[in-house]
Amino acid sequence: MNSGYPPRVVIVGAGHGGTNAAAFLRQQRFDGEIVLLGEESAAPYHRPPLSKKYVVGVGAEIDLKSFDFYRDQEIQLRLGCRATSVDPIEREVVLEGDERIGYSSIILATGARPRKLAIPGAELGGIGTLRTVVEAGRIREFLSAGRELVIIGGGYIGLEVAAACRTKGIAVTVVEREDRLLARVASAQLSRFLTEHHRSHGTRIMTSANVTGFHGGSDGMVSAVSLADGTEIDCGVVLIGVGAEPSDELAKAAGIACDSGVIVDDQARTSHEAVYAVGDMTRRPLDGRPGLFRMESIPSAVEQAGQAVAAILKRPRPKPEVPWFWSDQFDLKLKMAGLVQDSDTSVARFAGGKGAFFHLRNGSVVAVESVNASPEFMAGKKFIERRSTVDPNALADSSLPLRKVEV
Amino acid sequence: MPKITCIDNSDGSTRELDVDSGGSLMEAAVSSNVPGIVAECGGSCSCATCHVYVDAPWLDKIDEPEPEESDLLEFLDNVSDCSRLSCQVLITDELDGLVVRVPETAD
Numbered sequence: 001m002n003s004g005y006p007p008r009v010v011i012v013g014a015g016h017g018g019t020n021a022a023a024f025l026r027q028q029r030f031d032g033e034i035v036l037l038g039e040e041s042a043a044p045y046h047r048p049p050l051s052k053k054y055v056v057g058v059g060a061e062i063d064l065k066s067f068d069f070y071r072d073q074e075i076q077l078r079l080g081c082r083a084t085s086v087d088p089i090e091r092e093v094v095l096e097g098d099e100r101i102g103y104s105s106i107i108l109a110t111g112a113r114p115r116k117l118a119i120p121g122a123e124l125g126g127i128g129t130l131r132t133v134v135e136a137g138r139i140r141e142f143l144s145a146g147r148e149l150v151i152i153g154g155g156y157i158g159l160e161v162a163a164a165c166r167t168k169g170i171a172v173t174v175v176e177r178e179d180r181l182l183a184r185v186a187s188a189q190l191s192r193f194l195t196e197h198h199r200s201h202g203t204r205i206m207t208s209a210n211v212t213g214f215h216g217g218s219d220g221m222v223s224a225v226s227l228a229d230g231t232e233i234d235c236g237v238v239l240i241g242v243g244a245e246p247s248d249e250l251a252k253a254a255g256i257a258c259d260s261g262v263i264v265d266d267q268a269r270t271s272h273e274a275v276y277a278v279g280d281m282t283r284r285p286l287d288g289r290p291g292l293f294r295m296e297s298i299p300s301a302v303e304q305a306g307q308a309v310a311a312i313l314k315r316p317r318p319k320p321e322v323p324w325f326w327s328d329q330f331d332l333k334l335k336m337a338g339l340v341q342d343s344d345t346s347v348a349r350f351a352g353g354k355g356a357f358f359h360l361r362n363g364s365v366v367a368v369e370s371v372n373a374s375p376e377f378m379a380g381k382k383f384i385e386r387r388s389t390v391d392p393n394a395l396a397d398s399s400l401p402l403r404k405v406e407v
Numbered sequence: 408m409p410k411i412t413c414i415d416n417s418d419g420s421t422r423e424l425d426v427d428s429g430g431s432l433m434e435a436a437v438s439s440n441v442p443g444i445v446a447e448c449g450g451s452c453s454c455a456t457c458h459v460y461v462d463a464p465w466l467d468k469i470d471e472p473e474p475e476e477s478d479l480l481e482f483l484d485n486v487s488d489c490s491r492l493s494c495q496v497l498i499t500d501e502l503d504g505l506v507v508r509v510p511e512t513a514d
Contacts (some may be wrong), residue, residue, distance in 0.1 A: 020445075027442035046449045062449075066438040073440050120505070299447055299454070320513075326453045335453060374475060378482030 007032035014038030017279030121214030135294030147236025287320035338367030
């Protein structure tokens with residue numbers, strides 16, 4: 001048990017949430033110990049590039065912080081270090097190998113793990129998910145052999161990889177179970193826009209398509225994907241991008257309240273004192289909406305890191321942020337804010353192929369999906385935050401400035 | 408190695424950054440864990456969380472912003488004539504002595 005002095009914050013998980021929490025603690029002049037535990041052997045890195053250029057061999061510099069950062073900031077970074085249990089009563093975390101580390105506060109930031117498909121042939125070589133730099137490296141290697149790629153799942157990860165591959169001339173088929181791409185997270189308008197854009201770049205897209213199994217060659221590598229309607233798609237590589245499950249086992253085992261993710265409040269606090277949780281593993285409230293949400297985005301994880309640090313240091317809760325997300329596909333920089341599911345009508349504001357879909361509820365903007373249109377994105381985010389009532393006709397008219405659309 | 412002074416508008420504190428030429432101001436700030444420079448998007452000019460005010464004498468020693476950057480800046484609540492996104496400011500030897508201010512975080 002940590003005696004409480006000097007205080008020690010242990011952070012389990014060195015992704016975007018955990019690493020930013022460590023950095024924020026020092027920024028706020030916390031002078032106790034910070035222990036940042038990462039299960040992966042790579043130093044904390046940016047995940048977004050993995051599904052973009054990285055997977056087709058454009059190896060970017062992706063470290064989250066510089067090499068000396070952790071030493072300079074006196075953050076004890078321990079890589080390849082897995083926590084096996086948390087004891088919220090004794091205030092200890094136990095590592096593989098039974099080392100025990102006492103804490104005065106603990107931040108769980110273990111993220112999520114990609115869902116696998118339990119269907120025949122799933123164990124064949126050349127089939128992978130994409131979360132870690134190691135997985136990205138594996139896919140990169142498979143793709144470099146000039147094989148055709150099937151991507152199962154038309155979500156952001158799948159579409160980004162599809163775009164990166166098409167840019168390199170790799171044949172890609174996206175197989176989506178729902179009747180449109182991004183069914184869970186984007187509007188029908190954005191789905192349609194992206195489907196057309198991808199198809200114009202040669203991405204083959206199949207919707208309402210269910211994968212039933214994989215076939216392999218004598219080399220043990222995947223050679224085809226089977227669909228429920230009997231279609232067979234020849235391929236040499238498969239990326240499974242059908243979402244992720246929160247890695248909340250540690251919390252569950254410790255008796256911390258979970259419900260498809262660790263339940264937290266708007267200060268990243270869990271059911272247990274001195275235990276915080278941030279990022280993809282959490283179910284969190286969103287300002288102005290009832291219920292809890294599992295937000296799988298970097299801005300949400302970073303916001304929660306700030307909430308946890310403020311709570312630990314007994315500082316005022318940070319001002320809530322409008323949830324937002326970005327995705328890069330081909331020449332498109334997509335930026336989205338708010339939740340589309342909240343809306344009852346939509347307004348398109350496009351000129352010359354750039355612009356945004358604004359989604360309204362009772363006359364106010366609740367979500368915006370922008371395509372190469374930072375002004376629309378920033379204005380939309382502001383409208384959402386202010387709950388402004390807007391004139392839909394003015395909004396739809398690209399010749400009218402955005403600052404004139406609020407009513 | 409150009410020296411850069413970063414002033415935190417929230418509390419007036421000052422940090423000196425020793426940086427390598429060729430990187431961005433944002434990278435230098437993140438390396439030194441400067442409060443207020445979050446750089447959520449990792450420097451891809453997507454998020455505007457690396458916003459700084461460049462002291463007037465230095466503004467024209469930095470290349471004008473591209474439209475992508477100006478578009479993001481225009482809508483920031485606390486934007487000023489000397490606002491820049493630090494991920495788009497390349498550090499050169501010419502910028503030795505640069506002074507920037509990190510905006511107060513809105514609350």
